[in-house]
Amino acid sequence: MSDTMILETPRLVLTMWGKSDAELIRQLHSTIDTTRYLSGAAPWTQEKAEERLKSWFDEQARDGVTKYKMLKRDDGRFIGRAGFSRFHDEDGRGEFELGYSIRKDAWGNGYATEIAGALAQWFFARGVGRRFIAFTHPENAASQRVLRKIGMKDHPSMTIDGITCPTFSMSR
Numbered sequence: 001m002s003d004t005m006i007l008e009t010p011r012l013v014l015t016m017w018g019k020s021d022a023e024l025i026r027q028l029h030s031t032i033d034t035t036r037y038l039s040g041a042a043p044w045t046q047e048k049a050e051e052r053l054k055s056w057f058d059e060q061a062r063d064g065v066t067k068y069k070m071l072k073r074d075d076g077r078f079i080g081r082a083g084f085s086r087f088h089d090e091d092g093r094g095e096f097e098l099g100y101s102i103r104k105d106a107w108g109n110g111y112a113t114e115i116a117g118a119l120a121q122w123f124f125a126r127g128v129g130r131r132f133i134a135f136t137h138p139e140n141a142a143s144q145r146v147l148r149k150i151g152m153k154d155h156p157s158m159t160i161d162g163i164t165c166p167t168f169s170m171s172r
Helices: 021-026 046-063 110-126 141-149
Strands: 005-009 011-014 069-074 077-087 094-103 131-134 153-160 163-171
Touching: 005 110, 011 077, 011 110, 021 046, 021 077, 046 069, 046 077, 069 094, 077 110, 094 110, 110 131, 110 141, 131 153, 141 163
Parallel strands: 094 131
Antiparallel strands: 005 011, 011 069, 069 077, 077 094, 131 163, 153 163
């Protein structure tokens, strides 16, 4: 399953995870800088990384999409994860949610905008759904700029883990 190419951009490639990639995920989320805007706001343990990896395999099998491994196209270096997951609100409604996380040493290079924009096009071209959402921590202004830059529209805020999060949507 590893090295199955999902999407390619001028500088990035998304592939399906390999079964032994939990350590890459743990490294990605190993600092407070890379987790402060995520649920839990704490560095991930190896156990949490393994749990998330398993959930991404399960999502791919169930929904046909998940959060994928993001590599630099030129040298194959791991720089993060990006893709879609089903987000279930308090009413149990499931919507596809765009998400991405990038290694701190790769921040500031436009990778988030590049992959988010490509994923939006990919989502509709594949007919995954008619709409998707994305939400950010209220202090994550950089991600809010990325989502607006790719054409997402403001959507009523969602409360996640007790935090009112700016929310965005994009329709076909």
